Amino acid sequence: MRPLAIATALLSAASTALATGDGNATKPLISRVNLPSTFAPPQNFKNLNLVHYINLEKSYPRESINVVIENIASSAQDEYYLPFTSRQMDTIGALEVKDRKDPEAGLFGVGIVEFDPQSDTQFYRIRLPKSLAPKAQQTLGISFSYLSALHPLPASIAQQDKQHLVYAFSAYCPSAYVTLKQKTEVKFPSVHVPEYTIVPGANGQPESPQVQGSKFTYGPYGEVPAGATEPVKARYEFTKPLIHVARMERDIEVSHWGGNIAFEERYTMTNRAANLSKHFSRVEWASQQYYNPPSTAVKELKFPLKVGSIDPYFTDVIGNVSTSRFRSNKREAYLEIKPRYPVFGGWNYPFLVGWNADLKKNLRKIGTGNGYVLNVPFLEGPKQPEGVEYEHVEIRVILPEGAENVQYSTNVPLVGSSISLHKTFMDTKGRTALTLTSVNIVDDLRDRELIVTYDYPFLAAFRKPLAVFVGFFSIFVAAWGIGTIDTSIRGKRS
CATH class of the missing domain: 2.60.40.1730 (tricorn interacting facor f3 domain)
Structure with a gap:
């Protein structure tokens, strides 16, 4: 993994120590998980229902994922993996994970997985506070932001022209696990969205997105395999500075x-x-x-x-x-x-x-x-x-x-x-x-x-x-000492 990606991604790992109140200044609140290059997230979970929210009302995209997960392994599990591209790892910020049904319980432990510097897919590892028993379910609330992810198009405009930004994302929320049902909701700052990708419907479903004012909805989609993506782009008006x-x-x-x-x-x-x-x-x-x-x-x-x-x-x-x-x-x-x-x-x-x-x-x-x-x-x-x-x-x-x-x-x-x-x-x-x-x-x-x-x-x-006292006293003594020195010029007596 590139050094910049490592440095920027490590920031979210602070959640574990802070949730437990450990704030020793001699130990930076970072975490890294080193795994072999052959690593692949074990298929111990499936996503029963996932809702992906993307908010573009500010000069940086804010995203959140609310997902109900179920342990499909034969033993208790406490590690859930979240995939990102290398570019996203460079710019992701403030990734936090909570129990959606009990947000006051504190933040979950999060660490970056370092296993293959050449892979375009990297992972965060989420540690559940308690191991999830077989067939048990839990609702995760995951939130994060991206920096420098929005780009003006055209790149140059006149002084009075309106600005338009482009944001690229996936209609399918990237996941390391099979997802049975999901949708992606995008909130724009206004209804002025002149260009956006249309995803054809399948199995009798209407095409996406469904537009309601400034909110676009991609999906709902049926079962989606692990790692599946559906790249889309949107160009929208944003007449504010970045x-x-x-x-x-x-x-x-x-x-x-x-x-x-x-x-x-x-x-x-x-x-x-x-x-x-x-x-x-x-x-x-x-x-x-x-x-x-x-x-x-x-x-x-x-x-x-x-x-x-x-x-x-x-x-x-x-x-x-x-x-x-x-x-x-x-x-x-x-x-x-x-x-x-x-x-x-x-x-x-x-x-x-x-x-x-x-x-x-x-x-x-x-x-x-x-x-x-x-x-x-x-x-x-x-x-x-x-x-x-x-x-x-x-x-x-x-x-x-x-x-x-x-x-x-x-x-x-x-x-x-x-x-x-x-x-x-x-x-x-x-x-x-x-x-x-x-x-x-x-x-x-x-x-x-x-x-x-x-x-x-x-x-x-x-x-x-x-x-201060010693300094002033030293100056006074020095001045007094200098003042007692006889500097007059006298001739010698015969």
Whole structure:
């Protein structure tokens, strides 16, 4: 399997540890299953009824599979395999599996199967929480998203033209097992779908899809063998930007002495919408703003922050950007920013935003000891109707100098974690920094919690004031010592 496919696919394996509350920062929440190249999923299950949902209302496809499975083996089974192509493995994100009838029971364990780097079909292995007895049934709810899976057609349009996207999928939901009954439902953002594949009916069934407004239904289909696919494509209107964040770095800096928690987020953003077929016209753009038509350009980004957030700032590579608005009251804190220029398809815009918040609302002390619990959102960022996809996310929690025994817990899939020292002004050995890495996540995971626990000894709290005192005292002593030196010039006495 290609290294990129491995790295991106491993993220969903975090589900197992998070469901059980294991959040040790010294052990990245990843999982990989190594099997021989001759591996083929054993036919221990059959799908009795499967419904495949595809939602194209955002700038990335969101898919879910609700399936009733039955154990047809002679012994209890707890491993269910889910197939994907190599291309899908490169771009899949946030794959989660739950018991459809009991979603509060937690997430199932998921791991990528690595067995043949040349095969175009790869697998995820789903571990059922309890072995399924022969002839027993269970309902699985599987959800995931794809990044960079939508493509504009045509690839270039005029400034005022409407954009159309193409998405390719299978009318038969790919499965490693025989499926007795299934259908695929596709939800488009509007009724404007000028082109789509028609699948002829069989055995007296009508052709697919059946169209009801913006919802297309392929099927229902009768028995379909394992591995069967029916490739289809749809071209539909989507007059919004495709916001892709290639890299986002989020710093969360905790200050016990200042009673403050500082947030800073650095974005490398690209609009993957259709490129402009001609040069950008500022006059045409200004005239459009009077009636505000739909546009594929990123005109503004909206950040709903936690109540009590203060002192926001917004800069780019040139410097401070004044086109921002911030309102804060007892019910909300809302930051709206406008890029220095409208970001059309194919254009990049790196920028930085930051703000402060009261530490008391995010931190609490554990009993009478030295323990503390920090609770913050893993991902905040812009909340847009068209959605935002993140290719690479790095979260760095900078704790006070002297913090130790750091552990974390989050239900956002991760591919790595580490603890290091972050040195800033007047530090002695540096602050403890927890770094978490995630890939291929979407804004549907926005506001999921990140819980960090750590010990902060009483004496460590005085490390910074003591360093400041010693520094100033040393300067005073040095100044006094220099002042006592006699630097006058006198002649020698005879």
